[in-house]
């Protein structure tokens with residue numbers, strides 16, 4: 302072994318869902334939005350002057366921060382933006398989770414939390430979800446060095462009611478509680494207004510799902526100015542110019558196009574509710590999702606087999622080969638037509654298999 306090998310940080314990286322290339326495929330594996338971004342985004346893109354790319358972007362991303370502050374009715378000093386919510390959450394781990402006590406997050410949740418905890422060498426514990434995949438708020442009533450969970454949770458889609466979210470924040474006034482609201486726009490009740498009353502609450506959002514802009518990498522956090530200031534200090538100690546100029550301009554344009562945003566989110570919710578009925582008819586069961594995906598298990602056919610059969614048809618869904626999750630498929634909500642193709646294939650496949 303070479304001397305320097307002992308000094309290399311060894312980590313097991315997060316594995317994102319695959320991004321297959323080519324057309325004529327149906328991609329329901331990474332919870333992207335099937336509809337294009339707001340028309341205002343296209344217009345801003347066409348009007349963008351490449352000469353502006355000569356200079357560094359605004360390190361404070363002021364235009365985007367102000368658009369978001371207006372949208373949520375908070376001060377600009379309560380908003381922190383980053384390169385996707387993954388960047389915002391990574392910065393938050395680095396900034397807020399520095400206790401000797403364990404950070405708490407559910408055992409079944411966004412698998413990146415564990416990767417950041419390992420990377421930043423933060424001790425952690427993972428309270429188990431209940432038998433129906435629900436978060437048990439009482440598990441978060443113990444000594445800890447911080448708390449993070451998504452609401453709705455991923456990959457289950459289950460929403461924790463606001464009073465239970467608030468109870469976790471209220472019972473942990475000496476810890477920072479991060480609520481990752483990547484999917485809140487699809488019908489959940491946001492904890493964001495609670496940031497006015499609880500200085501230990503940070504709410505994180507992304508443009509990747511409800512705003513159809515995963516490719517631009519935009520995420521943000523809303524919280525007390527003291528939390529936002531601490532995040533900024535860490536960010537400026539790491540990389541001043543995280544967000545590129547196009548993302549700042551196009552992100553702000555998206556936020557200003559409220560009507561379009563509402564209408565596409567409504568369509569996805571409608572398709573999701575119809576998809577629940579269709580999945581039920583095909584023999585699937587699932588937690589009652591409030592996100593843009595459904596986490597479904599079939600009554601007789603193993604998920605691994607269905608995953609492979611779908612893949613051979615170029616229909617991509619997500620499969621987690623892990624205890625407790627390995628009989629489920631996480632199916633993102635696509636357009637009505639994409640979902641019809643999915644259910645058409647499943648109907649034929651399950652019918653033939655029975656014979």
Ligand SMILES: *Cc1c(COP(=O)(O)O)cnc(C)c1O
Pocket residue numbers: 384385386387388411451455481483506507508509515518519520
């Ligand atoms: C998709 C997702 C993210 C990451 O979103 P980006 O903004 O694309 O980095 C964070 N948390 C959860 C729970 C997600 O599902």
